[in-house]
């Protein structure tokens with residue numbers, strides 16, 4: 001009889017892949033919601049339900065059930081601007097302004113060393129760091145983007161791959177036309193990859209010619225792809241544009257018909273009030289990289305004004321050579337604190353807004369908001385769990401406050417992309433840290449050979 005009763009009960013349970021039960025679920029949508037003692041039900045890589053744990057355990061027969069009793073479960077962080085492979089240049093040239101840093105250090109090093117293996121090893125290093133920081137999706141801009149795509153696919157992460165364009169020849173392409181041709185081939189190759197999307201990625205208006213930008217605009221329109229570019233990073237960039245074209249960079253992009261909902265403008269530290277209004281009306285997106293801007297002394301992005309004008313602003317780390325880490329938790333905190341300081345208003349960017357910038361706003365900028373950025377039924381199960389029982393996050397009145405203002409990335413415990421666990425209790429499931437460390441050491445020796453003290 002008991003067996004029969006159990007059979008009947010089992011038959012009533014819906015079979016699914018996994019149930020993740022967490023102390024707090026912070027879905028980002030609805031705005032400000034915090035569900036306590038709830039569970040996320042996942043099947044086929046998608047979120048199919050979010051409900052109280054008792055109901056979840058009564059309704060679903062999951063292959064795996066995770067209990068995270070001290071954790072907050074949030075949407076995976078979206079790093080909306082980075083140059084992953086540049087992690088191999090972390091700390092090689094610090095404390096310099098942007099143009100000196102780029103012109104005298106980074107570009108010469110890249111000319112000498114960037115290759116398929118550099119990008120493969122640098123991307124793996126960056127992916128390991130990003131997953132351990134709770135990032136599930138990144139928007140990249142670098143040479144050999146097909147290698148970046150390949151490494152992302154190998155480990156099951158999600159990325160938006162930039163089809164880079166720059167007027168300088170590199171080991172990847174010798175001319176602007178070759179950059180475009182190779183980019184188009186990659187766009188075509190990746191079009192059926194479920195975790196990869198592509199964006200056109202002209203480096204900046206000061207490094208890509210008008211002719212190339214015009215050609216790219218036609219292609220971006222035809223293929224319906226966003227355009228991801230550095231814009232208004234420094235005052236010097238504006239002066240150069242005024243000298244060269246007699247107008248500010250945003251005006252130039254307007255004339256080239258590159259402003260609009262497809263534009264992802266990174267940095268925007270020099271944008272003025274009139275331009276903020278015009279940018280908001282265009283429906284363009286901004287990626288704010290506060291720590292990179294601070295380190296290179298580029299200026300302050302007027303975040304509070306941009307948000308008040310209704311501009312969608314996501315967060316990015318930029319590359320590890322100008323940051324020097326790929327830590328969105330830290331970018332959230334810096335963005336919120338900096339906005340308060342710059343606007344002299346303590347309520348300028350509350351913690352819930354900072355969390356939305358690091359998740360949903362980034363997804364929206366990349367055109368991925370239907371798939372990721374919040375924990376909602378029908379979206380992909382890209383999720384991050386953060387342990388909040390550390391002494392550093394006690395007492396706990398509000399989990400969002402703890403995540404934005406107090407938690408460190410060492411508290412990120414688990415990460416899933418499309419329901420697949422890529423970080424489990426801080427262990428990477430698809431990457432070998434010892435191997436990544438060894439390859440980083442190999443490049444360190446190549447780029448900066450150890451000095452032979454005994455022989456000197």
Ligand SMILES: [Zn+2]
Nearest residue numbers: 083230318319
């Ligand atoms: Zn950048």
